[in-house]
Amino acid sequence: MSMWALPTCQAPHADPDTAGHTKITKIFITHLHGDHIFGLPGLLCTLSLQRSPDASVVPIDIYGPLGLRSFLWRSLELSHSQPLLPYAVHELVPTQDQCPAGEFRDFSGLDRGEALAQAPPGTVLHLDAETDSYLLLEDEELSVRAFRLFHRVPSFGFVLEEKPRPGKLKVHILQELGVPPGPLYGELKRGRAVELSSGVRVQPQDVLSLPVPGRKVCVLGDCSGPVGPGARRLCGQADLLVHEATLEDWGDGR
Amino acid sequence: MSMWALPTCQAPHADPDTAGHTKITKIFITHLHGDHIFGLPGLLCTLSLQRSPDASVVPIDIYGPLGLRSFLWRSLELSHSQPLLPYAVHELVPTQDQCPAGEFRDFSGLDRGEALAQAPPGTVLHLDAETDSYLLLEDEELSVRAFRLFHRVPSFGFVLEEKPRPGKLKVHILQELGVPPGPLYGELKRGRAVELSSGVRVQPQDVLSLPVPGRKVCVLGDCSGPVGPGARRLCGQADLLVHEATLEDWGDGR
Structure with missing residues (x-):
């Protein structure tokens, strides 16, 4: 799990130790390697148990690569954990150039068709060729976009960008x-x-004073570099950029 | 995860912190609730990374309820973790009276047929009506059997029984x-x-001195009681019995 948004619209949980977790309403998954997804079914079960009944109508939105919905649905279905918690999975369809040739696997057929009706709701997001990115959500206050990264399996980075806010009244x-x-x-x-x-x-x-510029936070998942111009276009002028610390090429021979 | 066998035939791993884990060759799963299975794919990945190459031919045998093989295979397949570690899943077919009516789900159709060829090897074990148990393994030194328990989802207990060993030479x-x-x-x-x-x-x-009697260890998974005569038959004269500590019936009204 790479990032999560903690909205302030829910009352804190009675147990202070778990107050942070119960506020999670959005989860962003960079790629499908086990150390990034295996904890997710358990987290959803924990959140489901911790939520107060009146808060249960707030669904959790999960964003990640294609295949994530099938993994979550099957894990929860098999463990009889369904459907304690309303959640939706929004899947990013990767392109084949996001991983080494021969490593790419097509998960587009997983649990479609007949099984689809039982699976949790969600959307399938394809790359927008014009911006070389995926628009995950946008409202009056902020937008979240994903962009492509190169890794052993397709990986994604995320950009959270606030919109400018009106200046103060004089x-x-x-x-x-x-x-x-x-x-x-x-x-x-x-x-x-x-x-x-x-x-x-x-x-x-x-x-009015001058508008307050929005802040931009960029988080890159595991990768050895960007794919396409999306990352550079989106991450310019970032207020905060979180990325891998990998060796430079000159260190290859050591 | 309820129990594991730690054979002594493998060299300890270089890292003393993980020496115990690398010795695991058998894993027993009592039932499919998330807190008992969600950690398993990650454990297999960790074991896979920790094993020395020459030890990789020792497969891990995993025993658990029907559906476990599909869960493990799909989790590892989706996370591109397959097939770093040789493993086999031996599935116990539960009976419908092992959980409340209406809660039973039939997982016999999961990933059979076409998908079966890609899935890890394993066996499907049906209840032996005569002994009311499942024989998981038996060799010259010990036998392991499972028996039926009642829970929100079908659950199983396990009995490890050593065979008598010859007495000491005088x-x-x-x-x-x-x-x-x-x-x-x-x-x-x-x-x-x-x-x-x-x-x-x-x-x-x-x-020869008198034969040394084998020891018997019984571990019951989550349950509210046994199903059928298997548990009582197998667990008699146990040297160690591990079971749930639940309230007696008289506490129901409190």
């Missing part, structure tokens, strides 16, 4: 202009012009 | 009889009569 200017505190403040904050009862029209740029 | 009697140390000692120890060059015939019972 209260002293609002007061000078005679804007009454309340809903009009909200309109201006959201970037919309307002008209006062006096007939004066106030533009948002008149009362 | 050396002072051998010397009195004029038996020369060497191969004749071995013959007598194996229970065969020998004839000396003097023409004297020596019977094994004349020179």
Whole structure:
């Protein structure tokens, strides 16, 4: 498991030791090697047991390479752990050039067709050729994209990018202009012009500080390098970049 | 994982921290709940990495309920961990009365047919109606049998039973009889009569102490009780019995 998002919308669990875990709603898997996926069924079972009943409607979204949904579904099905926890698996379809020739295995046929109906929900995400990336999720606050990496098995990196937030309201200017505190403040904050009862029209740029730039966090999974231009395009200007520390080529002969 | 056998025929691993693990050649799984099987693929990968190349011909035998072979094979296949380690899975076919009605799931169709050829080798063991047990293995030194238990999912207990060993040679009697140390000692120890060059015939019972009784170890998996007479038949006179500590019926109303 490479990363997880901890939203703040759920009440902390009664047991402080497990408070962090119960908040997990998104899990990102870089590749299918055993040390990255074998713990996942157990984690889902633990989360399922720890969740309070009223929080159980919040599903867990899991993102990872094609084949992950079959692995999770079969593990939980066989151990009779299904369906204590609602979860969805969103699978990234790798390209064959993400691993050495001959190592690539096609998992596109796993548990499709008849078995599909019983498996957990999810989506299958194909590479967007234009951006050389996969769009995993996007809302008003942030976007998450994946890009291709080269490894013994296809691997992926992830970019979490916040969107710019509106600047702060300059209260002293609002007061000078005679804007009454309340809903009009909200309109201006959201970037919309307002008209006062006096007939004066106030533009948002008149009362807002500069927008706050969004932060960008890039996490690369196990790899020996990027595949295609996606990684470089997405990771430029990163605020935080987490990557493998591998030897340079000159060390090969040592 | 409930038990394992640690034979002494392999050289200890260089790393003392992992010396115990590398000796595992048999693994016994009581039932398919996640906390009993989810760690198994990772353990096999670790064992595979730790084994010295010359020891790799010793396969690991894994015994457990029907469905285990499919779980292991798919987990290792998907994570590209196959076939670093030779292993065989011997599956016990449970009976429907080993769990609450409606909870029983038939895994007999999992990965049979076409997929079977790629899966690891193994056997499918059906209940022997006469003894109400499953014979897992038997050699000159010991036997291992499984018996049925009742749980939320079918569960099994295991009995390891040593066979009686020959008594010790009474050396002072051998010397009195004029038996020369060497191969004749071995013959007598194996229970065969020998004839000396003097023409004297020596019977094994004349020179052997009483046979050493074999020990019996019984390990019950998660359960609320036995199914059928197998458990009671097999576990009588046990030297060691490991079982669940559950509440008695009188505690139900508390």
